[in-house]
Amino acid sequence: MGMMQLFGFGKATFSHGIHPPEYKAVTEQKSIRRLAFAPEMILPLSQHFGAPSIPVVHVGQEVVRGELVARADGFMSVPLHAPATGKIKSIGLMPTARGPKAPAIVLKLYSGVSQEVLYSSDQNIADMSQQAIIQAVKDTGMVGLGGASFPTHVKMTVPDGQKIEVVMANGCECEPYLTTDHRVMMEYSMDLFTGIRVAMQATGAGRAIIGIEDNKPDVIEALRKACPADGSVTVGVMKTKYPQGAEKMMIKALLGREVPSGGYPSAVGVSMYNVATLSQLGALLPQGHGLIERVITVSGPGIEKPGNYLVALGTPLRHVLEQLGFQGDARELIMGGPMMGVSVASLDVPVTKGVSGILVLTEESMSKQIPKKVWPCIRCAHCVQACPIHLNPSELGMLAAKRQYETMEKRYHLNDCFECGCCTYVCPSGIPLVQYFRIAKAINRENRERAAV
Amino acid sequence: MKLKEHRLKLQAAPLLKQSMTTGQTMRDVLLALLPATLAGLWYFGLGALLVLIASIAGAMLTEWLFSPAESRMQRLSDNTALLTGLLLGLTLPPALPLWMAFIGGAASIGLGKLIWGGMGQNLFNPALVGRAFLLATFPIAMTTWSPQSGPTEFFQIYASNLAAPFMQSVYDGISAATPLGLMKFEQQSTGLWALVSGNTSGCIGETSGLLLLLGGLYLLLRRDLDWRIPAGILGTVALFSTTLYIVDSTHYPGPLFSVFSGGLLLGAIFMATDPVTSPLTPRGTWIFAVGIGVLVVLIRAYGGFPEGVMYAILLMNAATPLIDRYTQPRVFGKGIKNP
Numbered sequence: 001m002g003m004m005q006l007f008g009f010g011k012a013t014f015s016h017g018i019h020p021p022e023y024k025a026v027t028e029q030k031s032i033r034r035l036a037f038a039p040e041m042i043l044p045l046s047q048h049f050g051a052p053s054i055p056v057v058h059v060g061q062e063v064v065r066g067e068l069v070a071r072a073d074g075f076m077s078v079p080l081h082a083p084a085t086g087k088i089k090s091i092g093l094m095p096t097a098r099g100p101k102a103p104a105i106v107l108k109l110y111s112g113v114s115q116e117v118l119y120s121s122d123q124n125i126a127d128m129s130q131q132a133i134i135q136a137v138k139d140t141g142m143v144g145l146g147g148a149s150f151p152t153h154v155k156m157t158v159p160d161g162q163k164i165e166v167v168m169a170n171g172c173e174c175e176p177y178l179t180t181d182h183r184v185m186m187e188y189s190m191d192l193f194t195g196i197r198v199a200m201q202a203t204g205a206g207r208a209i210i211g212i213e214d215n216k217p218d219v220i221e222a223l224r225k226a227c228p229a230d231g232s233v234t235v236g237v238m239k240t241k242y243p244q245g246a247e248k249m250m251i252k253a254l255l256g257r258e259v260p261s262g263g264y265p266s267a268v269g270v271s272m273y274n275v276a277t278l279s280q281l282g283a284l285l286p287q288g289h290g291l292i293e294r295v296i297t298v299s300g301p302g303i304e305k306p307g308n309y310l311v312a313l314g315t316p317l318r319h320v321l322e323q324l325g326f327q328g329d330a331r332e333l334i335m336g337g338p339m340m341g342v343s344v345a346s347l348d349v350p351v352t353k354g355v356s357g358i359l360v361l362t363e364e365s366m367s368k369q370i371p372k373k374v375w376p377c378i379r380c381a382h383c384v385q386a387c388p389i390h391l392n393p394s395e396l397g398m399l400a401a402k403r404q405y406e407t408m409e410k411r412y413h414l415n416d417c418f419e420c421g422c423c424t425y426v427c428p429s430g431i432p433l434v435q436y437f438r439i440a441k442a443i444n445r446e447n448r449e450r451a452a453v
Numbered sequence: 454m455k456l457k458e459h460r461l462k463l464q465a466a467p468l469l470k471q472s473m474t475t476g477q478t479m480r481d482v483l484l485a486l487l488p489a490t491l492a493g494l495w496y497f498g499l500g501a502l503l504v505l506i507a508s509i510a511g512a513m514l515t516e517w518l519f520s521p522a523e524s525r526m527q528r529l530s531d532n533t534a535l536l537t538g539l540l541l542g543l544t545l546p547p548a549l550p551l552w553m554a555f556i557g558g559a560a561s562i563g564l565g566k567l568i569w570g571g572m573g574q575n576l577f578n579p580a581l582v583g584r585a586f587l588l589a590t591f592p593i594a595m596t597t598w599s600p601q602s603g604p605t606e607f608f609q610i611y612a613s614n615l616a617a618p619f620m621q622s623v624y625d626g627i628s629a630a631t632p633l634g635l636m637k638f639e640q641q642s643t644g645l646w647a648l649v650s651g652n653t654s655g656c657i658g659e660t661s662g663l664l665l666l667l668g669g670l671y672l673l674l675r676r677d678l679d680w681r682i683p684a685g686i687l688g689t690v691a692l693f694s695t696t697l698y699i700v701d702s703t704h705y706p707g708p709l710f711s712v713f714s715g716g717l718l719l720g721a722i723f724m725a726t727d728p729v730t731s732p733l734t735p736r737g738t739w740i741f742a743v744g745i746g747v748l749v750v751l752i753r754a755y756g757g758f759p760e761g762v763m764y765a766i767l768l769m770n771a772a773t774p775l776i777d778r779y780t781q782p783r784v785f786g787k788g789i790k791n792p
Contacts, residue, residue, distance in 0.1 A: 020469045176469060248785065261786035331462045338468040345463055361468065369468055375475040375531065376573035380728040381679070385735075390782040394733055413784045421467030429475045435465045 011214055012253040013239035016388045018422045020176050020242055020339065022215065027299050028179040030307040032187055035323055037109055041083050041314030042094050042350040043069065044104040048143040049150045050076035055105055061088045066117035066290055069105055078141045078151050080105075081290030083312040085113045095346040097335050097355075104350075107314065121288035125198055133202045140284045141291045141353075146170060146181075146245070146274030147336050149354035152281065155273065156202040158266060164203040165269035166255070169196055169210040169278050171219065172238065172245030175337025178357045180295045181275050183308045185212070185219045188279040189226050195278030196233055198285055203271045208233045210275065211250050215240040242339060243420040247272045249388050261416050276356070296351060302330030302360030311351050318347035320358060332366055334359040339421045371430030383423035383433060389416050393423035393433045400436035405443050414440060473676075479532040481677045485668035486539060486723065492664050493657040497547035498602040500611040501657045505542035507551040511558020512538030512583075519567050533572055537561050540580035540723060543658025544716060544763070545587070548599040548611035552618040553591050560586040577770045578730050581763050588763075598654040600629040629654040632714045633759040636706050648713035655715065662713040669722035678726055681738045686721040687712055689746025697754060705754060717749060720762035730770040737773075737780035744769045 046052035053070035063069055063082040070080040086109040094104040123136060138153035158164050169192065173181040185192060196208045212220050214237050227233050236254040238244050248259045250272070257268040265272050280291060292313055299306040304325025311320065317333060334341040335355045351358070383393035391413055399408045408414040414437060423433040494502050516534035517525050528534070538558045545554055561583025569575040588595045599611060632643035632653050647653050651661025659665075672678035694711035706714070725731060725745055732741050745765045752761025783789075 018471075020471075252785075258786045258789045260789075261784060263786070331460070332464060332468070333461055334466070334468065336466075339466060341466050341468075343463045343465065343468075345461055347461070359468075366462070366464070366468070369470045370464065371470060371474070373474075373476075373527075376571065378475055378573045378728050379731075379733055380475075380478070381733045384733050384782065389785040391784060392733060392781060395777075412781075413787075416784055416786070424467050425469060426471055428471075428473045428478055430470075432465070434467065438465070 011237060011239040013241055013244065014249040014252045014388055016386055016390065016422070017241045017243060017249070018386050018425055019240075020425060022240075023177045023299070024179050024182070024215070026306050027177075027297055027308055028182050028216075030179075030183070032183050032295050032308045032310055035309040035311045035315065035320065037084055037115065037312055038315045038319035039109055039111070040089065040316070041086075041107040041109065041312065042104050042316055042348070043080055043083070043107060043314045044094065044096055044102055044350065044352060045070055045080065046102055047080070047149060047313070047352040047354065048078050049148065050074075050078070050154075052103065053077060053080045055091055057088050057091075057105065059088050059090055062086070063088065063107065064118050065115050066119040066292060068119075068290065069107075072138060076151065076154060078138060078143055078153070079290065080141055081119075081292050082107060083292040083314045084109050084115055086110050094350075095348045097342045097344050097349050097352070099345065117289055117292070119289070123286060123288055125194075125201065125285060128201075130202055130204065133198060136285060136288070137198070137202065137281065140281065140289065142277060142281055142284070143291075143353045144274055145276040145280060145294055145353065145356065147340070147354050147356055149352075152273065152277055155271060156199065158203055158271075159264075162266045163269060164205045164266060164271045165207070166271075167196060167199045167203060167205040167208040168247075168250065168254070168265075168270055168272040169208060169275045170245055170247070170250060170272055171210055171212045171216075171275040172250060173216075174213060174240070174242045174245040175339055175341075175357075176242075177299045177359055178297045178337050179299075180297045180308055180356050182216050182219060184276050184279050184295055185210075185216075186222060188283065189223060191282035192275055192279040193226065193228075193233065194282030194286070195273075195280070196282075198281055199271065199273055199278060200232075205271060206232070209236045209254055210234070211236045211238055211254055213238050213240040213244055242422065243388055246388065246418060246420060248418075261413070291353060294351075294353065294355075296355055297357040298324055298360070299357065300334075300359040300361050301365045302327045302332075302362040313351060313353060315351045316347065317344065317349050317351070317358065320351065321347065321360070326360065327362055329363045330360045331363045332361040334361065339425070340419065374431055375429035377429055377431060380428060382426040382428060386422040386426045388420060388422065389413075389418065391417055393437075396440075397423075397431055397433045397436055400440050405440045405447075408437075408440050409444055414444070417441075476531055478677050479536055481672060481675050482723070483532060483536055483539065485671045486543070486658070488664040488667055489658050489661050489719070490539070490543065492651050492661040493543065493547075496601045496651060496660060497599065497657055498607045498609055500609070500614045501547040503551055503610065503614055504545050504547060504549050504554045504657060505539065507554035508542035508545065508558040508561075508583075509535060509538030511555035512541065512562045513558075515559040515562040515567070519563065528572075531572070533566075534562055537566070537579045537583075541583045543719060544580065544584050544656045546595060546598055547657050548597060548613045549594055550616035550618075551614055552616070553587060553594055556590075557583045557587040573729055575729060576773070577767055578724050578727050581724060581767055581770075584763055585767060598629050598631050598634075600654055601652065631655045631759065632710070633753065636710070636714070637753070637759040640703055642706060642710055643714065645709055645713065648710065656719075659716040659719045662718050665718040665722055669718075672722070678722070679728070679731070679738055681735060682726045682731060682742045683721040685739050685742025686725060686746045686749070687717070689743045690717060690749055693747060693750040697750065711750065711753070715753075715760045716762040720766055721745070725766050725769070730773060732773050732776045732780060734777070734780045734782050737776040740776050740780065741769050741773065744772065
């Protein structure tokens, strides 16, 4: 129970945070529609956190939709499946969202084939052991679809000496613009409950909570009705506030527990998954399918037909934008939400497993958001009162300006920052605080690596 | 539509930004000061306006003179020098010689801000540094108060206003004690309505308690103000002075007189709240505010001057780095036992 409930506000939440405009009305009531296949798909081998997958196909080979094209490289890795039926065109370096080119498989589609998933092996989950489920989850190639892309089977593996009590399904979707989780919870709720049972079985958790922000009353009502009568799965309603969907914030809001600094939710008996991850898992696992498509929100002032689309993984942005109409002065493409997403430099970048949305911003909309002028920090403390981790971004920012990166880490807890961007959002002086912190972390990391060598 | 070469911009997230800017905040504070400023001009006439102008001119000219040539106009357009000049002017006696007001403005920006490294770097409130400088340099002129002029005498200028620079100014016979002076030296209280409406002698901008509160309310609604600072200062002053009043009601004033007299409201709402020179965290802010409240009452009750707001704020400004050091927020997930 959060503090706010003690004061009678009735909604669970965490302390601090911000209330950015939501921009969700455009797409939140639009049903999920399938986007046409692109003539060519790009499948980066590293769409997940961990070691890149290893290709098991060769150039010129024909593959069928759903077929394995790259295998996992060790425990911290996942396999990759063909999103469509076609022929392997090349295996080599292709552009990625983060910037540098990275190894990828390029698949040329056969036009006019049915694009049915032919690879499957039915499994009865209820009879499977924890180990077998975790292996089966790994075989689907599932990663966190909320954006972190952390391999799901690794999350399901409970560390020694820890016990998972609660599975949490994260349906906060606190990033502005994004409505994929909203639609997935509305339209794929049966798959979601299947996925929750899989996660409970894999982790040995006795109960599950679906956490939803109170800006989605339709979902709350629908899922409450669908919850099993035995009370093992419940809906936890939270105040609409950014970053409510950050795992530490959500656990604090719903259970009153603080994940220790530097630790994982398992330290407080929680295993958390995005609702999109669980519903995909619920759809794929019983049939033994691999992860080959996902739902994304395409929105922003620069797009003609905003909505929620089921997109084959590997679809280049160019194709998505051609299909949905691109406004003339669109200048900025973001993968993910506007608070934590990644700005993309090339239209050849494909939709990958961790992409929850594509935002298209126009020159006009951007000019309103990007500060034209940066004032010195006047210590107004707006950032101090916004930081959900209770850091001191003002002091960190001043230290960053003086390049005191080590002091930032040692005395001001830089590494506890998870880069939600609240500080930059509120700063009236227009100081790019979280951007400074990313750089500081990267420099500290480099220095450590250099010292280790 | 076919997309070939489309020029894309790269910008690191977050790409949303709330609209309030530091420049806007400065404009809000100026606006919030307007009612009390106009009241001061109404009560003290054209002479007071000239004092304000001289003080602002001193501040802005110093900012302009000591800024790098390429950023001069930009720095002036921040309105920070204008605000500092105005705040200083509001704490000056209306009959002060204009050249002194000008020097005070220059000292505010020069000694209060620029030598520290400019905006955001100073330890002390610049306007109060300017005032302390003037009080140390020209003690007689800074403690000679004029009675209020009626509306018919609006265009009369105090003779001392126009004193030539560096000459002993001539004070005409009429001078009046401030409510605090009356209290301290003659144990004579002033009516509450006179204090609230501003119908007393004193500094140009400090007399009207009601209009200062109105300005504070505006800043509160615009979220430009940390409410804890005025609340902590005024609460402490009320509490502490009530205690003294109970002990000895002939020498010490009651809580309402203490809150509405002198520069307390001006200082608590517009000067102690200067974010640059006050602590960052809520805990630190409370310590800071209570410290100012205690010092104000101590100086007023036991010090040599009838008024202590300026020194109280400056002293707590000096303590701010230390307060900040010991009131850092508890980082999420550190030092906690989970239920």
